[in-house]
Amino acid sequence: MAEVPEVEIIVRDLRQAVVGRRFTEVEVLAPAAVRFPSPPDFIAELRGRSVIAASRRAKFILLSLADGKTLAIHFMLWGDLKLRPLGSERPPATLVVFCLEGGEELQLTDTLGYARVAVGRASELAARLKLEELGPEALDDTFTPEVLARQLRRRGSPLKTVLLNQRVLAGLGNRDADESLWHAGLDPRRLASSLTTEEVARLHRAIRHVLEEGLSLRGTQKDLFGIQGQAKHRRNVFGRTGAPCPRCTTPVSHLRIGGRNTHWCASCQPTEGAPAEPPAQSSLL
Template identity: 85%
Template sequence: MAEVPEVEIIVRDLRQAVVGRHFTEAEVLSPAVVRFPSPPDFIEALRGRTVTGAHRRAKFILLPLDDGRTLAIHFMLWGDLKLLPQGSERAPSTLVVFSLEGGEELHLTDTLGYARVAVGPASEVALRLKLEELGPEALDDTFTPEVLARQLRRRRSPLKTVLLNQRVLAGLGNRDADESLWQAGLDPRRLASSLTREEGVRLHRAIRAVLEEGLRLRGTQKDLFGVQGQAKHRRNVFGRTGAPCPRCTTPVSHLRIGGRNTHWCATCQPESGAPSEPAQASLL
């Protein structure tokens, strides 16, 4: 599952291996993958253009080009990007092939076919993808407990729903939200506005720890070069319905909140907001 750690790893790899090189060609194998412009115009926009940078905004990969346009890539759930030798075999899930100078290709794949790309002037990309409406980045130095408290204090919706609202916090995904709430000892069903200052600090610390641990282990998927990351997709509670909580052995609970599968420990994350034992920083 491509969440912030997985996307950030790919962005860092792109800075290393692709920035400064130009596209010699592009081939769209699934027209639906191109959000804008039309697939032929998308291909023409990339041909001969040099990649001048690689950035991430939430789960968007943003590659500025030397003519002022930006190539945007979004993996959705299971998208992936691989750097391969030119002429490499194309997996059935390949959606776009970007040919690079130097005899290599970037293959964008997605077994579900949901990944999307777009290219256009930077301002148009930001407007059409609503990048300016996104909330603060959880990995930025400017993301502090005070910023998180400000984002949560007026939200009278369940914590889980609010944490997945990209206008509140950019890029936090389903898996990492569950893991952050487990580590912070907070019930995902509680109203976001109900958190005390101490609970907000705990949640902030947990979010940063979960994301940084994912980065340190290079995510759960293969990186740009095909090397498998060492982070576990199913960590402490996510996707472990009925399994023993690694902290207290209570069976992990499951519920759909806001349409999303949610996992938590009823003992470590009580509705009262006061866990029976302090949350430990054991992510694995």
Template identity: 65%
Template sequence: MAEVPEVETIVRDLRAAVVGRPIAGAQVLLPDAVRFPAPPEFEAMVAGRVVLAAERRAKHILMPLEGGLTLAVHFMLWGTLLLAPAARRRAPETLIVFALDRDEDLRLLDKLGYARAALGTAGEVAERLDLASLGPDALDLSFTPEVLAERLARRRGALKAVLLNQKVLAGLGNRDADESMWLAGIDPRRAPVSLAPDEIARLHGAIGEVLREGLELRGTQADLFGRPGQARHRRNVFERTGQPCPRCGTPIAHLRITGRNTHFCPHCQR
């Protein structure tokens, strides 16, 4: 599942292996994979432009290109980017192919077909993808317990749902939210306003620990070069319904909160 550790791993790989290289051309294999502009225009506009940088905003990958354009990619659930020899056979799940120099391709893949790309000026991309509405990034040094407390203040609903609200906290996904709340010992059904300062501090530390661990292990998916990450998709509670909690042995419980599968320990997370 493509969450912040997986996306950040790809961004760092792009900086090392793609930034500074020209895109000779692009081929859109699945028209729906391009949000905007229309696929023929997308292919024409991206051709001949050098990739100047690779950045991450929440789970969006932003690649500023020569000439004032920005290429944006979002993996959704299971998408990824692969740097491969142009002669290598394309996988059936390939959505878009960007031809680079040195006879290499940068390929956008997604077995579910949900991953998306977009192209426009930096301002157009930010506006149409609503990037300005995103909350602080959980991996940013400016994200402190005080910032988390401020973002949770006066928020209604279950804590799990609030943590997944990208306008509250950018990029935290379903898996890492469950793991963070387990590590902090906080019930996902709690109201955010009910958290004491020490609980907010524990939650803040847990979010950082979960994300940093995933990043250090290079995520749960393949990286830009096709090498599998070493992080476990099912860690302590996520998708481990009925299995013993690693901390106390209580069977892991499952419920749905605002339509999202949620996993927690009924004993450790009272």
């Protein structure tokens, strides 16, 4: 599952291997993967254009083109992007192929078929993809405990639901939200507006720790070049229902909150009261 660390790794790889190169051809194998414009126009907009920059907004990969337009790619749940020699075998799940000068191609694949692409002016992408409505980026230097406190202050919904609201915090996914709350010792069912200043500071440190750890290990998936990242998809609590908590051995709890699978330790993440002791491998609390 591609979350912010996985997407950020791909963006960094694209800066290294694709920026400065030109699209020689584009093949749309699954027309539904192109949000806009129409597939023929999408191909025409990219053919012959050079990539001049690669960036990320939440989980959107944004490739700036020499003509002032931008190619947006979103992996959704299980999308993937690989750089391969031109003419390589295309997996059955291949949606779009971007051929590059120099004898290589980018293959966008998704076993579920949900990954999407679009191209347009920055203003069009911002409006149609709702980029302008996204909250602050958790990896930006401007994301401070004060910013997080302001985002949570007026939210009367459970913490887990609020953290996954892209208008509150851009790009934090289900896995990393669960892990952040575990590191911070906060129950995911707590109301976001109920956090104290100290609890917000703990949560801020935990979010940054989880994301930066994922980046340092190059994510959980294979990168642009096919090299497997070293981060574990199932970490301390995420996806470990019934397994012992690494901190206290209490079985990990599971519940659907806001329609999303949620995992936490009922002992280390109390609804109220003093925070739990930090785990041996973390100094976040």
